[in-house]
Amino acid sequence: MKNPRFFVLPGIFFTTMAILTLEVSLTRIFSVLMWYHFAFMSISLALLGSGAAGVWLYLFPRFFPAERASSRLSLLAMLFAAAIVLCFLLYLRIPFDMGGGGGNFTFSWNAWGWLALIYLVLAIPFLLGGAVVALALSHFSQAAGQIYFYDLVGASLGCIVSITALSWLGGANTVLLVAVIAAAAAICFALEASRSYQITSGVVLLVLLGLLISNRQSEWLEVRARTGYDADREILYEQWNALSRVTVYEDPYWLQPFGWGLSPTYVGPDPGHHLLLIDGKAGTPIQWWDGQWSTIDFLRYDLTSLAYYLLPEANVFIIGPGGGRDILTGLLFGARQITGVELNPAIIDAARNQFGEYTGHVYEQPGVTVAIEDARTYLSRHDSQYDLIQASLIDTWAASSAGAFALSENGLYTHEAFLTYYDRLTPGGMVSFSRWYYIADPTETLRLVALGADAWQKKDVANPADHIVVIANFSQNRSATEGLATMLLKKTPFTAAEVAELVSLAESME
DSSP states (O other), X not given: OOOOOTTHHHHHHHHHHHHHHHHHHHHHHHHHHSOGGGGGHXXXXXXXXXXXXXXXXXXXXXXXXXXXXXXXXXXXXXXXXHHHHHHHHHHHHOOOOOOOBTTXXXXXXXXXXXXXXHHHHHHHHHHHHHHHHHHHHHHTXXXXXXHHHHHHHHHHHHHHHHHHHHHHHOHHHHHHHHHHHHHHHHHHHHTTSOHHHHHHHHHHHHHHHHHHHHHHHHOOXXXXXXXXXXXXXXXEEEEEOSSOEEEEEEOOOOSSOOOSSBOTTOOOOOOOEEXXXXXXXXXXXXXXXXXXXXXXXXXXXXXXXXXXXXXXXXXXXXXXXXXXXXXXXHHXXXXXXXXXXXXXXXXXXXXXXXXXXXXXXXXXXXXXXXXXXXXHHHHHHOOOOEEEEEEESOXXXXXXXXXXXXXXXXXXXXXXXXXXXXXTEEEEEEEEEEEEEESSOOHHHHHHHHHHHHHHHHTTOSOGGGGEEXXXXXXXXXXXXXXXXXXXXXXXXXXXXXXXXXXXXXXXXX
């Protein structure tokens, strides 16, 4: 076949940019509206759409004659742009719900049906986008190398565009931006077609650009879950990025202070807090604080605070400080230095900047240092040693109670990570990890203990059992079978006095 003219190649560039931007953006949107593991569904949708496009062109070649290649490319690109918006609107209306919570899913036949519909609806844009690329390769096979070059460059930039657009525009506006990019591809193809295609593609681009601008101003199109905090409460803060969607809500309906494992013996007042959610599911409190220690005295009664009773004036390393609650705990117990490392910059922006006054500017307190980085990487790069390395229910739903997922998707819960923790502890230091505890299936806690024991044994610890203490709490706010467990893993063996103190403390807070 003949070589493509100049404007066909930029059309391929914009098409593949749109396809990859849409694919990456949907991973974030699926995680918000469904569950985090459905993020991988966008990959299968892209593969399904592109594969089906090739079959479509093979079975119906009479609809794509060589002499009308440019007009057909422009038409497919316009349909691709329109389908992005229309199919996304339809997807937002599909009431998909797996039931259950906390990663415990109960699929019904209705759920399977809605999921199949989601596949069919969202495969359409990928089918049309894939058809654009397949048709170009089919009719301009002699220039396959050039087409692939523009294809790969466009796809590569699409990955970058998705990251930037999610941070600047949010989820819904990013989808509208993808449609605008697809319409730009249609204009490029139309420049080699008739005047009517040029006018039509220009109108499509202007309409889609108008939708994007209007949504930036009025937010008529939003990504909102039908259940949970999204449906019930006003969003005080929202920020998208490549990692997640972070939202903050008022949370006024608690009868006692927010505690991961608060002792039922605490009877003091509730100072109040906001709730920060990651992808609408994993949560961390943004604790209100007026600078008075008495306001946050309830933190002394939380299971996640146990290590501080054995480590006065500790040098603390906090993995995922989130809304600042663990930092407040360290300050309350007199920690002399606190280093918090948080992976998600939107969380730090919310707690430190947007709600800094609400939190008593906890991140700006003397002795507090915060870095935006992966915690394991930070520990590997720095030689500092700490009296306490703490992680309190980070990635709350990213590690479910189901055995297939328990702590399997986070590099913080690996043999190598625990070896790093050992190396970064002072001689009397300890690791404190708190996780959900289920009596019927204590997978998370058992794996933590196994990881700690194995790592300590690799460090020539003779009897790792002497270095591990696990204390669980089944508070009044939870069922009789679900609670919280904190594992304390000490570099040196726990002394009899330390064990006795922990036992006495646990008994006093029952």
